[in-house]
Amino acid sequence: MISSYYFGAIALVLIGLYAVLVKKNLLKILIGLSIMETGVNLLLISIGYVSGRSAPILSEGIGPNQAVDPIPQALVLTAIVIGVATTAMALSVAIILYEKYGTLNIEEIRRLRG
Amino acid sequence: MSQVASLLIALPLISAFFVPVLKRIKQSLIMPYLILITLIQTGIAGWVFYEVYTTGKPIIIMAGGWRPPVGINLYIGPFAALFVLIIAVVSFITAVFSVKAVKVEPIDKYAMLFLLLMLGATGMIATGDIFNLFVFMEITAITAYALTAYNKTGEAAEASMKYIVLGGIGSSFFLIGVALLYGATGTLNMAHLAELSTSINPIVAQVGLALVIFGLAVEAELFPLNAWAPDAYQAAPHPITVMFSAFVVKAGLYAMARILYLLQKANGWSSVLRLVLIMATLTVIFAELSALRQRDVKRMIAYSSIGQIGLIALAFSLGTQAGVDAGVFHMLNHAIVKAMMFLGVGYVGITLGGTELEKFEGLGKRMPLTALALTIGAVSTVGVPLFNVFWSKFRIIVATLQAGFIWPAILVLFASMVEAVYYFRLVHTMWFSGSGERVKEGWIVIFLLLLAVLVVAIGIYPTPAWEIVKRAGSDIFAVANYVKNVPLMGVIQ
Numbered sequence: 001m002i003s004s005y006y007f008g009a010i011a012l013v014l015i016g017l018y019a020v021l022v023k024k025n026l027l028k029i030l031i032g033l034s035i036m037e038t039g040v041n042l043l044l045i046s047i048g049y050v051s052g053r054s055a056p057i058l059s060e061g062i063g064p065n066q067a068v069d070p071i072p073q074a075l076v077l078t079a080i081v082i083g084v085a086t087t088a089m090a091l092s093v094a095i096i097l098y099e100k101y102g103t104l105n106i107e108e109i110r111r112l113r114g
Numbered sequence: 115m116s117q118v119a120s121l122l123i124a125l126p127l128i129s130a131f132f133v134p135v136l137k138r139i140k141q142s143l144i145m146p147y148l149i150l151i152t153l154i155q156t157g158i159a160g161w162v163f164y165e166v167y168t169t170g171k172p173i174i175i176m177a178g179g180w181r182p183p184v185g186i187n188l189y190i191g192p193f194a195a196l197f198v199l200i201i202a203v204v205s206f207i208t209a210v211f212s213v214k215a216v217k218v219e220p221i222d223k224y225a226m227l228f229l230l231l232m233l234g235a236t237g238m239i240a241t242g243d244i245f246n247l248f249v250f251m252e253i254t255a256i257t258a259y260a261l262t263a264y265n266k267t268g269e270a271a272e273a274s275m276k277y278i279v280l281g282g283i284g285s286s287f288f289l290i291g292v293a294l295l296y297g298a299t300g301t302l303n304m305a306h307l308a309e310l311s312t313s314i315n316p317i318v319a320q321v322g323l324a325l326v327i328f329g330l331a332v333e334a335e336l337f338p339l340n341a342w343a344p345d346a347y348q349a350a351p352h353p354i355t356v357m358f359s360a361f362v363v364k365a366g367l368y369a370m371a372r373i374l375y376l377l378q379k380a381n382g383w384s385s386v387l388r389l390v391l392i393m394a395t396l397t398v399i400f401a402e403l404s405a406l407r408q409r410d411v412k413r414m415i416a417y418s419s420i421g422q423i424g425l426i427a428l429a430f431s432l433g434t435q436a437g438v439d440a441g442v443f444h445m446l447n448h449a450i451v452k453a454m455m456f457l458g459v460g461y462v463g464i465t466l467g468g469t470e471l472e473k474f475e476g477l478g479k480r481m482p483l484t485a486l487a488l489t490i491g492a493v494s495t496v497g498v499p500l501f502n503v504f505w506s507k508f509r510i511i512v513a514t515l516q517a518g519f520i521w522p523a524i525l526v527l528f529a530s531m532v533e534a535v536y537y538f539r540l541v542h543t544m545w546f547s548g549s550g551e552r553v554k555e556g557w558i559v560i561f562l563l564l565l566a567v568l569v570v571a572i573g574i575y576p577t578p579a580w581e582i583v584k585r586a587g588s589d590i591f592a593v594a595n596y597v598k599n600v601p602l603m604g605v606i607q
Contacts, residue, residue, distance in 0.1 A: 013286065020283060026275070033282040040289045047297040072296070075245055079289060082252045086285075089256055090278045093263050093271050100268030111269050112345045 005046035012039025026097065026104040030090050037083035041076045048072035116173045119162045119190055122198055122240065125155055126233035130226045137222040145213045148225045152206040155232065159195075159202035166195035167582070172589075172599050174242075181603040182242065183303035189242035189600065193442065193586040197239045197364060200449050204360040205232045207561050208353040211457060214558065215352045215464050224264065224351075231257040231357060238365040242600060244292055244326075245302045247369055248285070251333060254362060255281045262350045273345035280332050280342050288329025294322035305600035308376040308593050316381035323386045326373055333366030335420050336390075336427055337397040344404070347416030352460025355412070359419045360453040364445050367423065371430040371438070371590050378433075378593060390431035395522045397424030402529040406536050412459050412469040414536060415452070418495060421529060422448045422503075428526065429510045432517040439587035440509035446583060447494075447502040447572065454565040455491040458484050461558050474540065475548030481555050485544045487562035492537040494569050497530055502572035505580070 012035055019032025048069030056067035094104065101109050129151045136143055166173060172191035176182065190198065209228065216224055234254030241247050259281065263274035296302055298318045299310040311319070332339045347355050374390065377383055398421050405417035426448065429441030461484055462477065463469040477485040494501035497508070507530070514523040572579045589596065 013290065016286075017283070020279060029279060033279065033286075036283070036286045040286045040293070043290060044293045047293050071302070072293075075292075075296075078245075078249060082249070082256075082285075085256055086252075086259075086278065086282055089259050090275070090282070093259070093274050093278060096263065096266060096271040097268070097275060100271060109272050109275075112272055112348060 003046065005049065006043065009039050009043035009046060012036070012042060015039075024105055024107060026094050026106055026109075029106070030087065030094065033090070034083070034087055037079070037086075041079055041083075044072045044076050044079065116165070117175060118158070119165075119173045120175045120188065121158050122155070122162065122190075122236050123188070123233060125151065125158065126229040126236070130229040130233070133222050133226045133229070141221070144221050144225050145209075148212070148228060149206070149209045151229065152202065152209045152232070156199075156202040156206050159199040162190060163195045163199045166190060166192055167585070174600060176601075181601055183301050183306040184603055186246050187242040187303070187600060188240045189304075189596070190240050191586075191589040191596070191599070192582075193368070193589040194239045196446070196582060196586050197361070197368065198236055200364075200446070201232060201235050201239070201361045204357065204449065204453050207453065207457065208356045210561070211356070211460070211558055212351075212353045214556065215460060218265075224261075227257045227261050227264075228354075228357075231261065231354075231362070235361050235365040238369055242304050243302050244295070244304060244307065244373065247373075248288060248292060251288070251330075251366070251369065252285060254365065255285065255333065258346075258354075258358065258362060261354045262346045264351055264354070265349065267349070269345075270349040273342065273349035277342040277346050280339055284329040284332030284339065286329075287325045291322045291325030291327075291329060294318055294325065298322065303600075303602075304372070304376055305597045306602055308379075308597050309602075311377045311380045314377075314380050319377060319380040320382040320386060323374070323377055323380070323383070324389060327370055327386065327390060330366050330370040330373075331393065333363070334370055334427065335363055335366075335397070335423050336393045337400060337424070338393070340397065340401075340420055343420055344413050344416045347419070348410060348413045352456070352463055355416075355460060356453050356456040359416075359456055360449045363419075363423055364449060367426055367430070367445065368590075370427070371441070374430065375438075375590055375593055376596075384433070387431050387433050390427060391519070391522060394424045394427035394431055395525055397421070397427065398526050398529045402532040406532055408536075409471050410469055411471055411474055411540065412456075412463065414471075414540070415455050415459060418533060418537075419448075419452050421533065422452070422495070425507065425510055425526060428522060429513060432513055432519070434513060434517050435587065435591050436509070436516060437513040438591045439584050440506060440513045442587045442590070443580060443583040444503070444506035444510060446579065447506045447569075450565055450568055450572070451491050451494050451503060454487055454562060454569065455495070457558070457565070458488040458491065458562055461562070462488075465553060465555075471540075471543060474543050476544075476550045478545035479548075480550040480553045483555055483559045484562060487559075487566045488544065489541050490566045490569055492541050494573065496534045496537050500570070500573045502569050502576070502579075504573065505576045 016032045016036025053068045056070035175188040177186045237250030298314045335343045401417045401421035408414035426441045429437045466473045494503045497504045
């Protein structure tokens with residue numbers, strides 16, 4: 001039986017990939033990319049989960065043996081920031097594209113070819 | 115003392131943060147500052163190169179004094195030392211070229227992104243940790259997206275958007291691959307991962323490795339994922355094209371080869387290797403055939419560059435020492451030749467206002483020295499003896515045949531013939547058609563001619579370069595040595 005976290009994470013990645021591959025509107029493609037990144041982050045977090053343990057903050061009553069794996073959380077923190085930076089970059093490029101081409105339909109944005 | 119080598123990462127980062135301060139003081143100081151920083155970086159990289167090759171020992175930097183696998187380590191072995199030097203030298207040349215080539219847009223942001231691109235590529239080459247590799251890859255990628263869109267034309271934005279979407283998918287896949295490898299082994303350190311690789315479940319190893327390769331293939335411009343590359347090369351500012359071709363791609367290729375060979379003891383490794391072999395051969399064929407029908411010279415050379423990258427990936431996917439050595443040799447030669455070609459084409463582009471094939475008519479009479487450098491580059495890329503690329507191409511073909519792959523060798527040789535057709539068409543256009551007035555050539559010609567001399571020198575005396583390259587190649591291939599050099603915590607040496 002696959003854990004529902006893994007299933008959900010991979011499903012999110014696939015939904016995002018579907019949106020990127022099929023949608024014609026550029027903004028929908030970028031939304032797809034964001035969904036994909038969310039799925040990846042969820043997968044990373046769920047890899048570090050140990051059933052029944054608490055957040056990895058050392059405080060009263062919680063020792064090192066009662067915490068989940070802290071490494072994926074550091075990884076996800078980094079990956080979230082990177083994802084936001086990429087999205088911001090992509091959105092600013094989308095604004096320029098709309099100014100220059102007057103459309104966000106990717107089938108009409110085709111000046112470079114060959 | 116060897117901790118000084120961490121300045122390779124620290125210096126571009128700190129100096130990138132000082133660019134906005136400098137802009138407040140005086141706008142005209144930014145370009146000299148960029149040249150100065152890249153010159154210092156070249157000095158440090160030269161020292162590191164000298165140190166690594168004279169002592170024969172890699173420089174290992176442990177971040178914060180934590181021993182790996184707990185801390186992140188940088189591993190500057192023979193390969194990293196060589197390529198960090200190449201990155202620094204090419205950055206210096208492009209920084210000098212940028213003074214002339216980039217004038218239209220906000221220069222401070224350009225300088226910042228330039229330094230961060232250099233930082234990202236250096237970090238990708240030097241790091242010894244796969245998640246750190248991901249972070250440096252994203253630094254490289256995000257600065258590359260921004261620099262592609264730098265000209266703010268519709269074409270530049272379009273090229274950048276293609277790159278962002280493909281790069282976003284690629285980095286997500288890479289991260290899933292890292293997550294799978296981490297879930298299977300519990301480590302992110304490359305040396306530790308290599309030690310644990312025998313015990314990974316074969317399916318996890320295969321899927322994880324394939325996802326990592328797939329993610330890196332976007333940066334490394336391998337076949338199904340390289341559609342962004344020719345557009346980005348065409349639309350990006352000319353100096354940035356030089357950097358893309360000379361080292362951003364190389365960093366992706368190196369990361370791919372490194373991770374591939376780290377896991378060579380894992381079960382099911384050879385089927386991943388076969389996947390890379392097929393992708394590489396297809397890259398060579400498609401890129402060379404697409405280059406044949408290009409009218410824009412910059413785009414044509416971009417396709418040619420992708421074709422050469424396919425050759426390097428082919429050499430890395432053979433799984434033999436000879437193949438890896440030949441691949442590294444081709445990386446070195448390709449960095450020199452393509453830096454020269456894109457520099458020359460970019461220079462023609464800014465002097466004559468465009469890079470269409472018609473602009474190159476009579477270039478031999480108008481700009482003879484640039485045309486000479488371009489001709490040497492073209493002849494060398496095709497693989498004529500007495501030029502450097504001949505030796506590396508020859509070794510790649512021989513290694514492919516030795517490994518028993520007849521068809522890839524035949525297809526790659528066929529692609530080289532196609533390459534000869536379009537390069538000699540370019541040479542013919544430059545020297546034997548059209549006419550024009552002599553145009554005054556600036557000091558950038560000095561760099562072009564220096565690179566051309568290097569091309570011919572390696573072509574005539576390949577042995578010194580080959581000796582260096584063999585040591586760099588064994589750095590990738592002999593993983594047992596790599597693991598032995600990294601002082602892993604809790605592991606008896």
